[in-house]
Amino acid sequence: MTYETDLQEFEPVLGLETHVELGTASKMFCSCATAFGAEPNTQTCPVCLGLPGALPVVNAQAIESTVRIGLALHCTIASWCRFARKNYFYPDMPKNFQTSQYDEPLCSDGYLDVEVPVEGGAPETVRIPIERVHLEEDTGKSLHVGGATGRIHGASHSLVDYNRAGIPLVEIVTRPVTGTGTRPAEVAKAYVTALRDLLRGLDVSDVRMEQGSMRCDVNVSLNRPGEPWGTRSETKNVNSLRSVERAVRSEVERQAGRLRAGERIVQETRHFSEATGSSSPGRSKEEATDYRYFPEPDLVPVAPDPAWVARLRDALPEPPAERRRRLVDQLGLPELDAQAMVNAGVLDLVLATVEAGAPAGEARNWWLQTLAQAANTAGVEPAELPITPAQVARLAALVAEGTLTAGLARQVAEGVLAGEGEPDEVVAGRGLAVVSDEGALGEAVDAAIAAQPGVADKVRGGKVQAVGALVGAVMKATRGQADASVVRRLLLERLGVEG
Amino acid sequence: MSTDLTRRTAAETAAAIAGREVSAVEVAQAHLDRIAAVDDRLHAFLHVDSEGALAQAARVDAGEVAGPLAGVPLALKDVLCTEGVPTTVGSKMLEGWRPPYDATVTARLKAAGVVILGKTNMDEFAMGSSTEHSAYGPTHNPWDLTRIPGGSGGGSAAAVAAYEAPLAVGTDTGGSIRQPAAVTGTIGVKPTYGGVSRYGLVAFSSSLDQAGPCARTVLDAALLHAVIAGHDPADSTSIDAPVPPVVEAARQGASGEGLAGLRVGVVRELSGEGYATGVQERFDEAVELLRGLGAEVREVSCPHFGYALAAYYLIAPSEASSNLARFDGVRYGLRVGDDGSRSLEEVTALTRGRGFGAEVKRRIVLGTYALSSGYYDAYYGQAQKVRTLITRDFTSAFEQVDVLVSPAAPTVAFPLGDKLADPLAMYRQDLATIPSNLYGGPAMSLPCGLSDGLPVGLQIMAPTMRDELLYRVGAAFEAARPAPVPPLSWES
Numbered sequence: 001m002t003y004e005t006d007l008q009e010f011e012p013v014l015g016l017e018t019h020v021e022l023g024t025a026s027k028m029f030c031s032c033a034t035a036f037g038a039e040p041n042t043q044t045c046p047v048c049l050g051l052p053g054a055l056p057v058v059n060a061q062a063i064e065s066t067v068r069i070g071l072a073l074h075c076t077i078a079s080w081c082r083f084a085r086k087n088y089f090y091p092d093m094p095k096n097f098q099t100s101q102y103d104e105p106l107c108s109d110g111y112l113d114v115e116v117p118v119e120g121g122a123p124e125t126v127r128i129p130i131e132r133v134h135l136e137e138d139t140g141k142s143l144h145v146g147g148a149t150g151r152i153h154g155a156s157h158s159l160v161d162y163n164r165a166g167i168p169l170v171e172i173v174t175r176p177v178t179g180t181g182t183r184p185a186e187v188a189k190a191y192v193t194a195l196r197d198l199l200r201g202l203d204v205s206d207v208r209m210e211q212g213s214m215r216c217d218v219n220v221s222l223n224r225p226g227e228p229w230g231t232r233s234e235t236k237n238v239n240s241l242r243s244v245e246r247a248v249r250s251e252v253e254r255q256a257g258r259l260r261a262g263e264r265i266v267q268e269t270r271h272f273s274e275a276t277g278s279s280s281p282g283r284s285k286e287e288a289t290d291y292r293y294f295p296e297p298d299l300v301p302v303a304p305d306p307a308w309v310a311r312l313r314d315a316l317p318e319p320p321a322e323r324r325r326r327l328v329d330q331l332g333l334p335e336l337d338a339q340a341m342v343n344a345g346v347l348d349l350v351l352a353t354v355e356a357g358a359p360a361g362e363a364r365n366w367w368l369q370t371l372a373q374a375a376n377t378a379g380v381e382p383a384e385l386p387i388t389p390a391q392v393a394r395l396a397a398l399v400a401e402g403t404l405t406a407g408l409a410r411q412v413a414e415g416v417l418a419g420e421g422e423p424d425e426v427v428a429g430r431g432l433a434v435v436s437d438e439g440a441l442g443e444a445v446d447a448a449i450a451a452q453p454g455v456a457d458k459v460r461g462g463k464v465q466a467v468g469a470l471v472g473a474v475m476k477a478t479r480g481q482a483d484a485s486v487v488r489r490l491l492l493e494r495l496g497v498e499g
Numbered sequence: 500m501s502t503d504l505t506r507r508t509a510a511e512t513a514a515a516i517a518g519r520e521v522s523a524v525e526v527a528q529a530h531l532d533r534i535a536a537v538d539d540r541l542h543a544f545l546h547v548d549s550e551g552a553l554a555q556a557a558r559v560d561a562g563e564v565a566g567p568l569a570g571v572p573l574a575l576k577d578v579l580c581t582e583g584v585p586t587t588v589g590s591k592m593l594e595g596w597r598p599p600y601d602a603t604v605t606a607r608l609k610a611a612g613v614v615i616l617g618k619t620n621m622d623e624f625a626m627g628s629s630t631e632h633s634a635y636g637p638t639h640n641p642w643d644l645t646r647i648p649g650g651s652g653g654g655s656a657a658a659v660a661a662y663e664a665p666l667a668v669g670t671d672t673g674g675s676i677r678q679p680a681a682v683t684g685t686i687g688v689k690p691t692y693g694g695v696s697r698y699g700l701v702a703f704s705s706s707l708d709q710a711g712p713c714a715r716t717v718l719d720a721a722l723l724h725a726v727i728a729g730h731d732p733a734d735s736t737s738i739d740a741p742v743p744p745v746v747e748a749a750r751q752g753a754s755g756e757g758l759a760g761l762r763v764g765v766v767r768e769l770s771g772e773g774y775a776t777g778v779q780e781r782f783d784e785a786v787e788l789l790r791g792l793g794a795e796v797r798e799v800s801c802p803h804f805g806y807a808l809a810a811y812y813l814i815a816p817s818e819a820s821s822n823l824a825r826f827d828g829v830r831y832g833l834r835v836g837d838d839g840s841r842s843l844e845e846v847t848a849l850t851r852g853r854g855f856g857a858e859v860k861r862r863i864v865l866g867t868y869a870l871s872s873g874y875y876d877a878y879y880g881q882a883q884k885v886r887t888l889i890t891r892d893f894t895s896a897f898e899q900v901d902v903l904v905s906p907a908a909p910t911v912a913f914p915l916g917d918k919l920a921d922p923l924a925m926y927r928q929d930l931a932t933i934p935s936n937l938y939g940g941p942a943m944s945l946p947c948g949l950s951d952g953l954p955v956g957l958q959i960m961a962p963t964m965r966d967e968l969l970y971r972v973g974a975a976f977e978a979a980r981p982a983p984v985p986p987l988s989w990e991s
Contacts, residue, residue, distance in 0.1 A: 053580045055735065
């Protein structure tokens with residue numbers, strides 16, 4: 001059985017919970033810094049360590065960012081809401097409760113329109129209903145040492161880094177997404193992509209899935225047409241766009257296999273493995289923790305002033321989809337081209353490259369050809385490549401000014417992707433600039449003629465097109481750094497032939 | 500003014516130090532000597548910080564810190580964090596823990612030049628009414644060493660009553676400042692909730708906890724109140740408004756101008772069954788005295804006060820079950836059984852099993868149950884509704900009268916061990932004090948005479964942020980009927 005036949009037999013229902021670390025300078029309830037990658041336990045204080053007596057104070061910037069996210073997702077903003085304590089024991093949670101929101105989220109009932117690529121056609125717009133957007137604090141990070149899996153079972157001991165504890169975390173929860181037909185994986189990926197672009201446009205988070213500042217939990221259930229929804233599983237910590245797609249796919253296949261065999265689906269949490277692209281069972285929800293939520297008595301209710309909310313709404317940036325359409329029109333990119341770029345996940349990168357100064361055609365070619373290939377080879381999304389639109393624009397500029405040929409520019413791009421620095425640094429480091437000094441080329445030209453006297457005679461005899469073999473030899477000798485048209489002119493001059 | 504430095508009021512001591520009649524170091528030393536002489540019998544202190552106290556007194560003498568209470572010694576309840584000085588909360592769980600930071604109250608005391616003598620004994624995690632639930636043994640009542648000093652702040656009250664310190668800070672979640680004050684013949688005030696910062700106060704029940712002053716005179720309590728109160732940005736529930744004029748009110752009350760025009764309500768529901776005859780008699784006399792001072796006295800009904808104790812014993816344990824979850828042996832304090840053979844869950848269970856006393860465990864279990872799925876609405880949710888009704892009782896009563904009065908505790912100090920086997924009898928000690936915690940308004944206990952040779956407390960309750968009314972009425976009452984002095988016959 002294949003995935004395709006699975007989806008002819010079963011209807012999928014999706015649910016996506018996305019956690020986003022906000023890019024605020026300080027933590028949710030204290031003034032500790034939030035920088036990624038600091039020495040363990042250096043960004044802590046009595047509050048985020050949950051020391052006896054310490055009390056939280058709400059980060060106003062985090063409230064503002066969350067309200068802006070809610071507004072951008074067309075949510076209703078609560079006029080009054082409270083934080084709640086979610087009680088459970090885990091060593092990376094300093095207070096053994098997480099300050100979160102429960103039945104009074106800051107934002108509720110919105111939606112996000114996402115464009116799902118369609119092979120060979122215009123993308124289809126799917127409306128993803130948003131149930132809630134709420135604010136909570138992140139936990140610390142546990143490192144389980146001495147086990148085979150890196151999980152707590154089998155570990156000899158565990159270390160906890162509380163730098164992350166208390167970083168503001170926004171949770172965005174969809175309502176059940178139905179009607180995705182044969183393309184649940186594509187819809188899920190398109191949603192997470194659109195959400196990431198929206199959050200990036202709001203400048204509220206760096207949304208780096210690979211650093212964990214955006215993490216996704218994917219809920220999937222299957223039912224036969226006409227039957228009630230099936231039991232769902234929740235796949236945790238799916239940490240790349242590609243994995244969102246793969247997680248849905250593998251869960252559809254797994255559940256369809258069980259259902260077809262007459263087995264039942266257990267409501268459980270599953271762990272996704274980036275390495276294998278499949279998930280393994282975790283905690284069963286049938287023995288679920290009772291979180292004993294109750295309103296956080298250490299914090300006063302949050303009551304956003306409606307006039308302030310209105311000002312935030314008015315100041316929202318242009319939504320990414322609209323911005324894209326506007327720029328595509330302005331740049332005069334043909335409709336089909338734009339679709340190809342959407343499908344390849346490079347449209348925003350192309351637009352950003354154009355904004356950084358590259359001609360539209362050049363930007364398009366770079367991302368759709370050279371870099372799309374590089375991404376494919378590396379198994380990542382183009383956006384995840386370690387090269388920025390500004391760097392691509394610089395490559396285009398180096399070609400335009402004659403410093404690089406197209407071929408050399410591709411070599412420089414490889415250098416940038418390999419972490420050798422900025423384009424100009426790679427040019428210098430690899431010695432890749434075009435050699436257009438005719439004196440320097442003369443030696444190579446003479447050598448090529450001397451090495452292939454037969455070819456030289458043919459050219460002298462009037463077979464001008466035979467010069468190509470000599471040009472190739474010179475280019476090879478100069479490692480591609482010569483300008484081919486200059487080489488050709490020099491060769492013909494030496495051989496006394498009119499080009 | 501007494502020649503014995505420990506017998507002076509805080510106001511007298513502050514004036515003497517400011518006037519250079521005596522040095523702050525001499526005052527501190529006199530109190531440290533007093534503690535050394537009597538605390539083996541009282542056990543009011545869990546930790547005496549002689550070095551820190553003398554250093555702070557020296558700073559006052561050097562003119563480095565000044566203020567209305569500069570150089571005055573104080574006993575701090577062991578529930579408030581003191582940087583580098585042990586803070587145990589009366590629990591084995593935090594034995595030896597030295598906080599890396601000061602509570603806001605601690606910091607304000609230090610900045611005002613107050614000399615912190617040490618940390619006082621308390622029921623573990625402030626859960627109790629007798630200080631017998633301290634993991635470090637009970638405190639004894641200076642009026643009769645065989646009796647309880649009240650709780651949870653029995654150490655603070657006993658230290659003040661026995662002249663170990665003229666001032667103390669306590670915390671009051673359901674009566675832990677006022678009931679000890681009542682049974683030790685001292686003054687204890689629970690300020691308006693949000694009036695004094697809770698930052699650095701190890702939480703029992705976050706929506707009820709409030710730190711406040713303990714003293715031997717109303718004016719001393721007011722002076723201390725003014726030092727520790729005021730907005731703190733580190734506590735979200737702290738009220739951003741000026742501190743009520745408590746010192747001015749205390750001076751006005753003591754001026755002899757009486758209480759003419761003041762309307763006093765006697766709460767019908769806080770008398771009768773459950774209140775000892777001797778307590779009721781002293782209270783009735785106190786009401787007559789208020790009338791004699793010119794107050795207009797009437798009876799007021801607060802029909803939902805009868806449910807206060809039940810609501811409190813759902814709300815407070817619920818919050819406590821969550822607040823105390825952090826004591827798991829992972830980051831600080833006690834850790835039991837971590838020999839490499841046990842799982843995390845086992846070590847946490849062993850630590851909590853060993854670290855918490857019976858009363859704390861009882862309340863954690865109670866609160867965990869009350870918050871659990873399927874029971875929340877019936878218990879915690881219902882208790883919150885009762886809390887709203889009690890608040891309404893107060894607001895409608897305060898439309899008729901300026902302050903409410905009642906006995907502060909239903910009995911005088913009972914013998915040590917008397918109620919340990921009967922938690923409900925112990926809980927009933929807070930019958931009269933709990934309503935103000937649920938409402939959030941301020942309340943004071945001050946001595947109103949003796950019954951069988953033991954002190955009885957008069958409770959005054961006021962509307963939120965009208966703390967000054969307590970001091971005006973209290974000071975007028977105190978001027979007319981000075982507090983009884985403990986015989987301290989056990990000293991000789």
